[in-house]
Amino acid sequence: MANDVQDTTPYNAESLGDRPQRTKREVPDGLWMRCPKCEAMLYRKAVAENLDVCPECEHHFRMKGWDRVNQLTDPGSFEEHFDNLATVDPLDFKWAGKVYAERIAIEQKKTGINDSILTGVAYIKGRRVALGVMVGEFIMGSMGTVLGEKLARLIELATEQSLPLIVVCISGGARMHEGALSLMQMAKTSAALARYDDAGGLYIAILTDPTTGGTTASFAMLGDITIAEPDAEICFAGARVIANTIKADLPEGFQRSEFLMEKGFIDMIVHRKELRSEIARLIDYCKA
């Protein structure tokens, strides 16, 4: 069950350093929770059983990495790859009395995952795919060197084995703690996608709430087909940064899935419970 589902605080696209603060008011601990959208009191277990979607208003809560893998793939079919990679902390990054290397160790222990993406091979309704699932609960799904390396290897694997590539995005953007090397991962993953594209691969990008910053400005926006979950925040610069720059209010629904579809940047908005069948249908059209 996702602990993060109550995250409703708007945050800066680049605010990856610390997790957004919880709005405690909406977070009754224990068995019950309140939907931030319709404000209904929900039984946690019922939400979990409903794929982390509000049974009252269909609000899609954020999913944890492993929950997403399990939700998308055929039971027991996910074979994890590249979980042995770890950051070298290239900058020896420290800030305000905190140490990045320690932060990573804590996140790894908390999540049981080596960094902010899970990569592997799995079946979706019987179709074999290379699957990348970003881990939102690992420093806001931020992109550092390990994410870049895992994703590049996954894309290369998909190229070699001619597998469809599915990447589920949830990200606060590039990870500051690895400096310009995080930025370089945007180009690294895009270069790997170029070769995959040259080889005729099918890449389906799935954008979930939130997909922002350097992640959006690289592999998230490079899908042959791009799917978004309903009402997901998808942007490059965060709303607060834009509002501060232009000193004006932002339009209603700005940077949400529906807005992006209207502007021509995504193909379809798909309810979580339909994702598996939609992916299977698309694969069948593109692969003989």
Place this chain on the structure above:
Amino acid sequence: MAKSKKNNDIELGIALPFEAPVARLQSQISELESEQIRTGRDFSTEIRQQRAQYVSMLRKIYQNLTPWETVQVARHPHRPLGRDYIDLLVKNFVELRGDRRFADDKAIFGGFGRIGTEKVMVIGQHKGRDTKEKIAHNFGMAQPEGYRKALRLMKLAEKYKLPVVTFIDTSGAYPGIGSEERGVAEAIARNLLEMSRLKTPIVCVVIGEGGSGGALGIAVGDKVAIMEYAYYSVISPEGCASILWRTAEKASEAADALKLTAPHLQELGVVDEIVLEPLGGAHRNPQEAGHNVEQFIIRNIRALKRFKLENLLDKRYESWRKKGAVLENPPKAKPQSKTIA
């Protein structure tokens, strides 16, 4: 543009805080010079001594710049900008405009030109010098149209087998409503992908600010250089400080932590080369800065043109593929619970 202030080694213009001692010395020298003219007395010995002191002081300051001071040099109001490098080292420049989809974004310029004897496609970011020019060029903060224009010109270069040269100098892509709704993220992403496989050599130089994705959007190439006092970062020091330190006033500490200066970036493998600047920074002698950039470009274009296309693209892929080495631990024994739904 910068012409009035260019090529004037003595006139300092706006001194940065850490340059105050040099600025004082400089005004002493000018006073002595005018005194000499006014009174007819000979101060040439003193002037010579003070000039020598000026040079050694400037050298000492610039050898010991902190990362935050380097950022300020990179943003110096007199530092040569993108279009200044056109004047400095590109001959017979033919500007091409527009993305053919929406508009012509003046934050990014581009066109045919000659560097040395090489015919090239030049693309660069330009911030603007005075207020009017800055507004016209949107302070060098490009919108999707800028990146799409750049890609259009790169495709043109590919078609006619012209090497591409890019000059990077931006605080970042523009965070605005129009920019977002016309897909600035998609525009940058598309450039990263297409530049990685563009069938012609690409040489990139970070001449001032390498501001995050907005910089990277025209900075994927076979060779990437950074000028000695330029910087390149995933986020501005102020932005990083306000998030991690919770106050923009810690920008100096953030600049240290981000390792955003040229020597660090070379060590990290983010850039391939450092282009040296004249004593006291490019703004003190734009000609010399331009000459050094020109030498870097010509040397690399000549070397890259010798590669077979296939090898060029393989080498480019490898150079980007290896950025950001990670630890490879022995594979873990996987608990069954992980893989079973």
